[in-house]
Amino acid sequence: MERSFAKEIESLTLGDGETFYGEGILAVTKALLQSGVSYVGGYQGAPVSHLIDVMVQAKSEMSALGVHVEPCTNEASAAAMLGASIMYPARGAVTWKSIVGTNVAADALSNLASPGVIGGALIIIGEDYGEGASVIQERSHSYAMKSGLWLMDPRPNLDSMVNCVEHAFDLSEASNTPVMMEMRIRACHVQGSFIAKDNIAPEISTEKLLAEPAPHNYAQLAHPPVTFAHEKRKYDERMPAAREYIRKHKLNDVLSGRHENVGLIVQGGLYNALIRALCEMGLSDDQGNCDIPIMVLNVVYPLVPDEIVEFAVGKDAVVVIEEGQPEYIEHEIGSILRRRDVNTKLSGKDVLPMAGEYTSEVLMDGVAKFLRQYLPAVGNQLIDQQYEEEVAQLRKDAKKYLGEPVPPRPPGFCTGCPERPFFAALKLTEREIGKVHYSADIGCHAFATFAPFNFGNSILGYGMSLASNASVSSFQQKRSLAVMGDGGFWHNGLLSGVTSRLLNDGDGVLVIMKNGYTSATGTQEVISSPDSTMKLAAAEKSATTGETTIEDALRGVGVKWQRTVHTYSVSKMRDTLREAFQTPFNGLKVIVAEGECQLERQRRIKPIRAKALAKGERVSRTRFGIDEETCTGDHSCIRLSGCPTLTVKTSSDPLKTDPVAHVTNGCVGCGLCGEVAHAATLCPSFWRAEVISNPNLFDRVMAKLRGVFTGVQSV
Numbered sequence: 001m002e003r004s005f006a007k008e009i010e011s012l013t014l015g016d017g018e019t020f021y022g023e024g025i026l027a028v029t030k031a032l033l034q035s036g037v038s039y040v041g042g043y044q045g046a047p048v049s050h051l052i053d054v055m056v057q058a059k060s061e062m063s064a065l066g067v068h069v070e071p072c073t074n075e076a077s078a079a080a081m082l083g084a085s086i087m088y089p090a091r092g093a094v095t096w097k098s099i100v101g102t103n104v105a106a107d108a109l110s111n112l113a114s115p116g117v118i119g120g121a122l123i124i125i126g127e128d129y130g131e132g133a134s135v136i137q138e139r140s141h142s143y144a145m146k147s148g149l150w151l152m153d154p155r156p157n158l159d160s161m162v163n164c165v166e167h168a169f170d171l172s173e174a175s176n177t178p179v180m181m182e183m184r185i186r187a188c189h190v191q192g193s194f195i196a197k198d199n200i201a202p203e204i205s206t207e208k209l210l211a212e213p214a215p216h217n218y219a220q221l222a223h224p225p226v227t228f229a230h231e232k233r234k235y236d237e238r239m240p241a242a243r244e245y246i247r248k249h250k251l252n253d254v255l256s257g258r259h260e261n262v263g264l265i266v267q268g269g270l271y272n273a274l275i276r277a278l279c280e281m282g283l284s285d286d287q288g289n290c291d292i293p294i295m296v297l298n299v300v301y302p303l304v305p306d307e308i309v310e311f312a313v314g315k316d317a318v319v320v321i322e323e324g325q326p327e328y329i330e331h332e333i334g335s336i337l338r339r340r341d342v343n344t345k346l347s348g349k350d351v352l353p354m355a356g357e358y359t360s361e362v363l364m365d366g367v368a369k370f371l372r373q374y375l376p377a378v379g380n381q382l383i384d385q386q387y388e389e390e391v392a393q394l395r396k397d398a399k400k401y402l403g404e405p406v407p408p409r410p411p412g413f414c415t416g417c418p419e420r421p422f423f424a425a426l427k428l429t430e431r432e433i434g435k436v437h438y439s440a441d442i443g444c445h446a447f448a449t450f451a452p453f454n455f456g457n458s459i460l461g462y463g464m465s466l467a468s469n470a471s472v473s474s475f476q477q478k479r480s481l482a483v484m485g486d487g488g489f490w491h492n493g494l495l496s497g498v499t500s501r502l503l504n505d506g507d508g509v510l511v512i513m514k515n516g517y518t519s520a521t522g523t524q525e526v527i528s529s530p531d532s533t534m535k536l537a538a539a540e541k542s543a544t545t546g547e548t549t550i551e552d553a554l555r556g557v558g559v560k561w562q563r564t565v566h567t568y569s570v571s572k573m574r575d576t577l578r579e580a581f582q583t584p585f586n587g588l589k590v591i592v593a594e595g596e597c598q599l600e601r602q603r604r605i606k607p608i609r610a611k612a613l614a615k616g617e618r619v620s621r622t623r624f625g626i627d628e629e630t631c632t633g634d635h636s637c638i639r640l641s642g643c644p645t646l647t648v649k650t651s652s653d654p655l656k657t658d659p660v661a662h663v664t665n666g667c668v669g670c671g672l673c674g675e676v677a678h679a680a681t682l683c684p685s686f687w688r689a690e691v692i693s694n695p696n697l698f699d700r701v702m703a704k705l706r707g708v709f710t711g712v713q714s715v
Helices: 006-011 024-034 049-057 059-065 075-081 100-113 141-147 158-175 226-248 268-280 305-312 328-339 360-374 385-402 420-433 444-449 486-503 533-541 550-557 570-582 598-614 636-641 672-679 697-710
Strands: 019-023 039-042 068-071 092-097 121-126 150-152 179-183 191-195 253-255 262-267 294-297 299-301 317-321 345-347 438-440 481-485 508-514 561-566 588-594 619-626 646-649 660-663 686-693
Touching: 006 019, 006 024, 006 049, 019 024, 024 049, 024 158, 024 179, 024 191, 039 049, 039 075, 049 059, 049 068, 049 092, 059 068, 075 092, 075 100, 092 100, 100 121, 100 141, 121 158, 141 150, 141 299, 141 328, 150 158, 158 179, 158 191, 158 226, 226 305, 262 268, 262 305, 262 328, 262 360, 268 294, 268 360, 294 305, 305 328, 317 328, 317 360, 328 345, 345 360, 420 444, 420 570, 420 636, 420 672, 438 444, 444 481, 481 486, 486 508, 486 550, 486 588, 508 570, 550 561, 550 588, 561 570, 570 588, 570 672, 598 619, 619 660, 636 646, 636 672, 672 686
Parallel strands: 039 068, 039 092, 092 121, 121 179, 150 179, 262 294, 262 317, 317 345, 438 481, 481 508, 508 588, 561 588
Antiparallel strands: 019 191, 150 299, 253 294, 619 686, 646 660
8 A cells, every 4th residue: 555554553543532643534434333334345545545445454353243345346336336225224335536436436326316215324425626626516416416415525634524424424324325525635634633532343244144035026126117116216205314314413503703794604624724724814723713704614415404504684784605516505505595484685706706716715705895895894894905915025035036927836746656658658659650649547657648658649538548539540541549547447447448449449549557556546456466465365365366467358358469468668668659650450459558656665675675774785776877078969768758857057167168978866777767768779877786785795906996097986
């Protein structure tokens, strides 16, 4: 996994009355165990990756409770796990990154929502907006509304989040409906504490097995004709039951304020940012004691009409603070007020941005606009001339000191990433055959869309690259290219891309980045990971095991043309790409670009190297550099490799006016710079050295001999 969660795992075993310290997503994990969950599944993705990662690493603790934990191959398989709660009183939780994950899980969610559940079912989704989000900007709120799922959005403090998890299961069971809980990155990683409870061993579990399956009950199947009754039951029975539970248990918070003629209605997840904004405006203290009444919606769907009306009646205006678009909550509140003939003015997206993250600065501006219109005695006092002048001066000073605008710094490949050599080879290939249509995919390899590579004509979804250029292939003279990672291949690409292309006897080139992990989400294991702990665990139970590889799967579905090439062999990769684009073979051609994720490689070898050094054993590592006398200053090597440790510096030769290439100490010795120089026939300025710690007698003798011939003595 991305890192060890040993300390976090210890906190999962805290008992009643003990204090839990940590971040939000780990508090949610602990809350699941306190709620008697029987099974947990999910597909990784920020900001909720930790939940499934921690539980996978806490295998012994989960086994003691009888909790089944399953890292799923995609979000659809995770959502389908909740089918266990349809006919069994077993509590289950699944997690994924939204909205992309919810899109993938949509089919299973619809068929889950139709019959409903008898065991509590909770879906924890990581949802974000604005520049901090790494995916498309949509909301899972629409899925909750269309399918009749309840959606929680807890305040970003540990007590509130733990309380919401525990109530989510009860709410699910009280209304026979799955519950979704969205968590922004600020909620997932907020630090805090709460008083823990004992973990509850579930009544149905891996330790308490059922003797017989549930009896057949056609009314609980998502299949006609009972689906028509399901839809009626959703809104005639389940929603009223949910609203009754929400109201009875006061899941939404109403906070009083002295200016009672206006009010703020806010999603729970935005509460901290709102209080920060009100503090800056002098309308609240940092404990949340505010001058303006606030209604905090910890449950954003369904809304409870009586609660909304009670808060709005007697006020001149309320503003709905709702992040993302469209404004589902504002529309629903507007309908509730009109139907109850409440004439309170409703504000929202008229004073706040339609899209993007609602930071404290954004909320300050929006709330100030609202108050100037509906509470002018307060709103007109919020224009602080001195504050605006101070901000303007700071911006002026920054511009002066910088001298010029700060250049953009888009994300890029890690140093030594095995995927970078492939794109260097692709650039060399295009020099010979010309530009090709490139279908990009979700994953680390998407960084090739940035300079210096600038590859990519579309990104349509995880594992969807090959499927996305199916029609493009029909009207291009050259073969089109699709690239996906091994994570994307197992997630979706094998079925939606490879088998679809084979079914239609289509042509084209697919490159699969086989780095061994689902790297972009934290280097979680996939079925083809080397030395997978999951596969090793399975091997303990089975006498016959065999490694499942991408090549096996491709061969099994009928791919006739495939090659496996190590990514650092830039010349061989270039030649293989050229062959794939020019071969007379008509059909899908697959190149498996193999090279272990550099982060995992470093995590694997660093402890080994440190242990050897501590024992005084011989340790060798590779170091690359550049002879600046040979370097011409052309910098083609930088444009072709894009390595962050390959940069420029001022030449020590006064006759060379252009800066020369330079390798920094961040180099991990992957050798790409030399490979590129060789493949592209660049200047021979790169040198390679072996740095030896604790040298033996042979090493010392060889060093002295080299010194005699070169005049350079070793250190």
